[in-house]
Amino acid sequence: MGINNPISLTNLWYFALDVFGVIAVITHVCLFSLQIENxxxxxxxxxxxxxxxxxxxxxxxxxxxxxxxxxxxxxxxxxxxxxxxxxxxxxxxxxxxxxxxxxxxxxxxxxxxxxxxxxxxxxxxxxxxxxxxxxxxxxxxxxxxxxxxxxxxxxxxxxxxxxxxxxxxLVTNNILVAREVSCLEVQMDKWRNEECLKKHKNIVLLVTESFEEAQKITQDSEIFHFYCVKNWEPMLKVNRKSNSLGKKLFSDTAVGYSGVSLKSLPEGKETKVALPLTKNERLKLQLKVNNCLGALDVRLGCDLCEAEQNFLKKRKNVVANALKKVLQLDQELQRHEVPVLAVMATGGGVRAMSAFYGHLFALQKLNLLDCVTYITGASGSTWTMRNLYEDANWSHKDLMGLIHKARKSITRSKSSAFSMDALKHYDLELQQRIQEGHSISFTDLWSLIIDRMFHDELNDSRLSDQQKAVSVGQNPLPIYVALNVKENSQSSFEFKEWCEFSPYEVGLPKYGGFIPTEDFGSEFFMGWLMKKIPESKICFLEGVWSNIFSLNLVDVWNAAQSLYPLWQLPNPGKEKYDNKDNCPFENELSALKTTCFSPPNDFSNILNRVLTHRPIGGSTPNFLRGLQLHKDYYQHKTFSAWQETKLDQFPNHLTPMEKELCLVDAGYFINTSCPPLLRRERNVDVILSFDYNLVETRFHSIENTCKCCMEKRIPFPEIVLSEEDKKNPKECYVFMDKENPEVPIVLHFPLVDNSFSEHKIPGTKHSSAAMEKGEMDLTSSKSPYRMTNLTYAEDDFDKLLNLCNYNIQNNSELILQALQTAIKRRKCCTKKSQLQSTSSY
CATH class of the missing domain: 2.60.40.150 (C2 domain)
Structure with a gap:
């Protein structure tokens, strides 16, 4: 039989790679991502x-x-x-x-x-x-x-x-473990308990081991649900809540009665009980215990979610076509040869918001925007991202339209955000938020103020709505970052965890725990969605991403110390360890070293609470609540990658034990949005690092990111800067490891004015009069771009926008060279894998 379409060895090889790749992925997901066993x-x-x-x-x-x-x-x-x-x-x-x-x-x-x-x-x-x-x-x-x-x-x-x-x-990703959950359903017939309910107005049902803990019986309540870990042997009790001062919150009037054990009840069958309320009175109830089985509502896994993987397939086609045009390639790039280019923006208030527009505008003019797969932002740069992704096709339209709109909001007075009309609007919004079931804090008010300052119209858009902007891979995938910290016990330098937000998921990559974006703010327990609350408007997330008001005194001091390293802050409230070891876990048993320590004295304890208290905190329900740590969690490469603190050695005090998250601006630790791009699963080849810090902190973000990555063995290029670089920084720095292709190439763009004020466009100089007009003040204390300035003059906005536009265009060759290097690396890796597979036969 003849063959009409002969298959080349190369095509056959790629077909085999695809087949084995699918098998490998399925095997990886089944064996390593998630385990479900008894x-x-x-x-x-x-x-x-x-x-x-x-x-x-x-x-x-x-x-x-x-x-x-x-x-x-x-x-x-x-x-x-x-x-x-x-x-x-x-x-x-x-x-x-x-x-x-x-x-x-x-x-x-x-x-x-x-x-x-x-x-x-x-x-x-x-x-x-x-x-x-x-x-x-x-x-x-x-x-x-x-x-x-x-x-x-x-x-x-x-x-x-x-x-x-x-x-x-158990369900586990080898970091977190979800245990079996039972649901106790309690039915109460009012007519059977009429006399008891009339006499006692403060009757409370208690299951202290449950998610709900206590529920008060009211005139309208007839059915109650308690969710608890099945093997914790929970007990149902009935108590009277005391309103008298000087008495316990719950006065157990049925002395000596231990309650009803849920494990003693037959599963799925109704059981009638009469629980003692007083010596002579009983509450008649009908109980039924059901097992909660089925898929968890929290995704446990360190891999990318299915929606992001589908996006990447679509985006690769867009990037491959764009790279062929920009680099003038003779041949089409194979899927595995397409590099992942990411844009990383730091925070910096209005300065970051304005400058980010300039950088993206330059990339668009160079036809490089379609080459970008990810855009990450923190604090002020997220304000730009939020505006962009309201348009589902923003990167394919002239950005000048959005820039003019931003220019208008940035250059106008912000006094209207504090007018009486604005205050009434805030009150209505917060009241609606309470009605939806959200708990409110000062962070929510700050969110509304930001929204009022930079937006003319009311906007009900939500982060999940941005899925439309990446539905066919037409734009880069946006990822917003924040830090999860301890609210009232430690500074951000002592404990912090990266939290990432995308249109698809919100999660803490350290634990491999993620939820759908629309469920952020809802209440979870042991991986189950307990109480669904409507998704917040994106303006309330902007307040979280730029939450600068949850500082404690230690954070303030550490921020000052980063500018003045000779300043040192004593640590008065920490325990004195009498038995400690450099390695927290014993090798053979993977067991924690036994630790004995003395608590600080009373004065130190009080001082520590004063120093670490966050007077204006903002809390969000913890979607990891109840989940427990796997016996070998500390050895998992994903968890160990960001084990920033000693607290990681003590699972009883980690995030899954908390009822709420305390999310703050990423700048509390490092002013960067880089961590999502360093996850191995995203396999980023080139990072365009846009740094909006000024003067003293100009290189802090990139240097501290490098330091963190070296300590945690995350692939990242070494950052070597001379004193001359720090005094007279260049427009662009290229950092790469020529020996290790797993290390991403980082092109770092500090906010500097080297040749911009002298040039109209790259290669064309201004006249002497225009040079004077084009000079920028990026260094003095009176700079219009200082963090506290929320309103720019039109000329200052234009200068900053044009500066960033110019710096990108003036270094476009470096970006193109980095992309060419990334493609060569990918091709080289493919050839190596081919040779290794051939030699194995």
Missing amino acids: FPCYLFSVKVIQAQNIPAKDLLSGSDCYVSLWLPSSSNMLFVTKAIPNTSNPVWNESFDFLIQPEIKNILELKLYDQDVITKDDLLFTVVYDIAKIRPGDTVYENFILKSEGQASLEVEFKMRSIISDVER
Whole structure:
């Protein structure tokens, strides 16, 4: 039989690559991205035996010691021993049982307290113990040396036993783990409880182990739902809420009654119960427990979402055609030869907003905008991105139309944003936001002020609406960045996590946890969507991305220290570790080193709270809430890539344990939007780095990004700058690693005026009169481009726009050379893979 269309060896090779590539992707997704399996549970017993040589806090008497036990991977309840009065050698011999899942990182925290009747109990010592050290069937005695001076110690016995019948279904990406969730449905017939409800107005249903924790019975309520971890052995109780001052929040009137165990109820069947409310009164309820199965609402995976992968396929065609024209290529680029070019913009308020328009305008004039796959922004540069992506075809239209619109808003007075009409508008918007179910903060007000200052018309657009602007790959994919920090315990330098926003997803790449963009602001638990809240208008996200008001005093000081390195800030509120190691985990068992530490004294503790408190914070529901850390989370390459702080070694205090996120401007740490581009999955070849910092901080962003990447072993070129570079910076710097093609080529454009004021266009000089008129003030304290200036004169806006336009066009050859190098690298990598495959046969 004849062959009409002969197949070349090259085409056959590419076909084989595609086939094996699909198989590899499927295998990777199935085996490495997500695991769904059943795992046995174990019974972990802790016996607190005794303590010795405990120093007394009071001069006239010994300590009244007790020990608290906290194992949040097994229960969110705190267990406490009895207090032994007036002795430095208390003996307890009390045992506590925990049902644990060994696939999760289980960290037990033991705290030794001195009980005080009048004042707050004194925390004497803390022990952090990783249960991974103990094997099933083992009994282990530990004598923790709490303090080397005086030989203070705590003696504890641990036992681990198998439970064959208890098996749990887990979903994990090997960083986060989602556990089985049960839903308790409580039905209450009002007519059967009529007398009880009339007599008691503050009846509360309690399941302390649940997402909801407590729900008040009202005249309208008949059905209640409680979601909780199935293996936590949750209990349903009925209490009366006390309104009297001096009494407990919940007054348990049915003394001695432990409640109804949800595990004792048959699944899927209705059970009638009568729960004691007082000694003589009972509340009649109908209960039913159901298992929650099915796909999670939080995507657990470190790969790119399906929507972004589909976008990349479409965008590659656009980029390939654009590169062929710009580089005047003789042949079509194969899909695997198309480099990924990304634009990275820093923050910088109105300066960043204005300058970014100039850079993008220059790329459009050079026909390079269609070569770009990603655009990332932080703080002020996100204001530009928001405006651009309101038009689904913005990059294919003359940008001067959008620039004129931005010029009008930037050069007008901002006083109208504080007028009485504006204040009424803000009030209406915030009231509507409350009605939708959002909690509001000063960040929301700041968002509305930004929107009013730079937009003439009311706009109800949302971030997910920008999917239209990338639906066929017609524009680069926009990614906005923010930092997640601790709200009231640490500075941004001590703890920070990158959070990225795209039209498709919002997520914390460090954990491999993502949600659909339209669900950001809704409430989640253990990967399930608990309470759907309407998606916020994009103006409220702008306030998050440029949230400059969540500073604490340490952040302010660190920002000053970045300008004046000789300034040093003491760290008064940190614990004194009595047993610490450079490597936080033991190699053999992947177990955390046992850590004993003394808390700071009262004065240091108060000072630390003052220094780290964020008086104007902005919180958002945490979509990772309830999810737990995998036993080997610390060894995962994605997590380790951004393990910025010591807190990463203590999973009990990481983000999944928080009810809310505290998202702030990326400039709190590094004024950059680069992190999304450094994810291996995006495989970025060339980064155009547009830096809108001024003078002293002109190279801080690129240098600090390099430093971070070197510490975390993320591919990034070495940044080498001479003193001359810092004094008289060039318009463009090219940083690359010629030996390692995995390292992206970075073209860094600082905001400088080298030759712009002398040239009308690249290669054509101004007249002497025009030179004087074209001079720019980018350095003095009176510069029109300082951060606090929100209104520019028309001439200043035009100069900044033209400066950025000029600097790109004057260095266009460097961009073209970088793209040619990236294509050669990709072709070279393909040839190497061909040779390796051939040699393996």
